Amino acid sequence: MASRELFECSVCRALFRAKPELTAHLKASPICKTVPKKRDPYAFTCESFASHSIPSAIYSKTVPDTVVSSSRSSSSTSKTSSLADGTLLAAMEAGMKKIVVKPKRKSGLETSILSTIADGDEELITAYTSLPLDPVTGERRLNETIVGAVTLKSKINVAHVAAVLTRAQKVTICFLLDTTGSMFNYISGVKEQIVEIVDRVEKSGCVIEGLAFVGENHFEVLPFTKSIAEFKAFVVKIRATGGGDAPEDVLGGLNKAISLSWPERSGTRIIFHLGDAPPHGKNVYHDGSQSDSYENGHPRDRPLVELFREMLHKELLYYFGRINNACDKMICVFETHYGKKIDPMDSSNVGTICTAVTESVSRSISVTYRAKSSSALAGTTTKDLRKYTLDRIEPDWCLLPRYDGTILTFDLPNSIKDITSFAKLEDSIKKCRLQIALNPFAKGSVRLAYYGRIFYVTKDDPASPTSEIVDDVVFKEMIALPKVVDFDRQRYMTDLEVQTVAAKLAFEFNGMLFRTSLVPIVKLKFLMAKVVRIFMAGDSSPRFLVYEKRFRGDSPELIKYTNNLNYVLNPEGLDDNGRRRLELAVAFSHFTYDVTDGYLLVCDLQGVCVIDLKGKETLLLTDPAIHCAKHLRFGKTNLGNLGMEKFFKKHECNKYCQALGLRMPASE
Known part of the structure; x- marks a missing residue:
């Protein structure tokens, strides 16, 4: 039943249940003469309770029992008023707390x-x-x-x-060797280590679909065979003799290797070139300090551009085992036609052949998988890709315009729960000015990289020469054009989310590891990525890029520790510091799975090691991938359960995993 309205005397604040009662009061008390006024039953004064007797049925619905009891038992108006005020204030505060509704955070x-x-x-x-x-x-x-x-x-x-991946793990290897006298020990090394090479490759989950051998000197060729015994028998018969001048017929041997009948069922096809002498061609492949019978190149050599065009058409991957520095110039020339950097494998010692070959297989599977899966996932064709020309030289910034832009960053999540509940990350936006090179200086499987600079205005006088802070950065732009232009921003936001979540987990990893008995001397950290939006001259829609701080001077080499599948850097070629960083990186991946109760796993780790002014070492990582099976997030590199299974199939817990008490997933 709805409560009745009360009438209040505006002078003495007395309350009345009916208007006639208020009218009678006004007639009896001339000092209170006023116009009758309706009163909200929930608005009352303590004085009215002290001076008037109102049935409990009326006010028990509007005030706490403590107020009722106190008003009845107290004969002192001031005491009752004070007590009621305090109680009512407490009631108000309690009521307000109840009605404060915390806004629900949006999901991502x-x-x-x-x-x-x-x-x-x-x-x-x-x-x-x-x-x-x-x-x-x-x-x-x-x-x-x-x-x-x-x-x-x-x-x-x-x-x-x-x-x-299944196709990429079917591997064929062609060994291309100089068969002159200086290479006798290396030819024997291939023969003696081929069993171990095959064993290591197959233990990594791959299958050898074929082995071939090409000798450069007299073109001794063994077509692809799956028989290790046949391969060894062929290599035993090779006689490493002769040599004459320093250069050898490298291009002739490379042509023979490319022209082999490569098995169609093989997904990863490798030419492993082992040599200690460059091709013929003075001032092209060598400096001419040694004699060369064909200074203008061997007359039967195919043009290098044709060789590498066929190599790329057949999807062959080229690796070089470096014995000395005689072939360094050759590798530089090869790179211009190969279209990507060739990282020579250290083969100065015969005993390292096995390690070099197995490492090349691991890298090749990663390259093959990325090339095939990235284009398939994006559904891209040539017309869907940006047109570009690589230019590795940093531009003259005085000649480039400055653009107005906005920078968007994400705040780190407050907790692990915020990550696993798919809470939307809080963002912040600020203005900036920037410069960006016209052409990219590098290309990855997904992004183009550009030199750039960001200008931040300080609070000083704008006319002052110190009013701007300049940061050297690397801008990264996706090669694939967006299928929906209006959603281009979302693609970069996904990259930003990945980097931000990884950074939060790295922060937690450092904190927990430093509280163990095994205090590391290396801290793990992710470069914080940011998204920038700019309007270029003549563009109808904004251009989005993600960027990170750039290292200048004698920057340490970026090392890839893992990918988002089953590649892990081989520790055999690393020194103690390198192995420690590798162990830290893979332990971090394991930690991310454990601390989120299997919700996600951060992988695809690469970075550089830097020393700060205090002499402390930090492993700076960038461009990670995150696997998550529960929610559709973290972009195309998220392979869900497949990625997690591949990681743990190869993962062996190290001292950092043990110090943190990390658990392996339960086998199903």
Whole structure:
């Protein structure tokens, strides 16, 4: 039943249940004469309770029992008023606490879905564009249908990646060796270590589909065979003799290797070149300090551009075992036609052949998998890719314009729970000015890298020469054009989310590890990525890039420790410091799985080691990948359970894992 309205005397504040009662009061008390006024039953004064007797049925619904009892038992108006005020104030505070509603944080679902659609196929884009528009915001409303479609596409893509990996793990290797006298020990080394090479490769989960041998000197060729015994018998018969001048017929041997009948079933095809002399060609492949019978090149040599064109057409991967520095110039020339950097494998000692070959196999599988899966996941063709020309020289910044832009960053999550609950990350935006090189200086499997500079305005006088802070940065832009231009931003936000989540987990990893008995001397940290938006001259839509701080001067070499599948850097070629950093990196990946209760795993770790002014060592990592099976997030490199299974299949716990008490996943 609704409570009745009370009438109040505006002078003495007395309360009355009916208007006639208030009118009678005004007639009896001339000093209180006023116009009758309605009173809200929830608005009352303590004085009215002290001076008037109101049935409990009226006010028991509006005040606590403590007020009722105190008003009845007290004969002192001031005492009752004071007690009631305090009690009512407490009641008000308690009531206010109850009605304060903490706003529910949004999830990162929308960004994740739109990012996937931006890189999706025509079917996915059509499904999204058919969604109804919100009449207020004008944006399309995500529903279960589109979420289900995106999830299904992602599962199909992961299944495709598994098929690509299975094919990539079928390996063929052609050994290309100089068979002159100086190479006798290395030829014997290949023969003696081939069994161990095959054993190591197969233990890594790969299958040898064929072995071949090409000798440069007299073109002794063994076509592909799966028989190790046949391979060894062939190599035993080779006689390493002769030599004459210093250069050898390297290009002739390379032509023979490329022209072999490579098995179609093989997904990873490797030419492992082992030599101690360059090709013929003074001032092209060597400096001419030694005699060369064919200073202008061997007359039967095919043009280098044709050799590497056929090599790339057949999807052959080239590795070089470096014995000395005689072939360094040759490698530089080869790189210009190969289209990517050739990292020579240390083969100065015969005993390192096995390690060099198995390392080349691991790298090759990673390269093959990335090349096949990245294009398949994106569904890209040549017309879907940006056109570019690589230019490794840093530009003259005085000649380049400055652009106005905005920088977006994510704050670190407050807790691990914020990560596993898919809470949307808090962001912040600020203005900046920037310069960016016209052409990229490097290309990865997914992104182009550009030299750049960011200008931050300080609080000083703008006219002062010290009013700006300049940061040297590297801008990274996706090679694949977005399928939906309006969603281009979402693709970069996904990269930013990956880096931010990894940075938070690295912070937790350092803290927990430093509290163990095994205090590391190296701290692990991720470079904090940021997204910038700029409008270039003539562009109708903004350009998005992600960027990180750039190292100048004698920067340490970036080392890749793991990929997002099953590649782990071979520790045999590392010194004690290198092995310690590798152990720290793989322990961190294990930690991320354990601390999130199997929700995710951070992998694909590469970085540099830097020493600060205090002499403390930090392993700076960049461009990680994150596997997550529960939620569709973290972009195309998220392989879910497949990626996690591949990591733990190869992972062996080290001292850091043990110090943290990390658990291995339960085998199913």
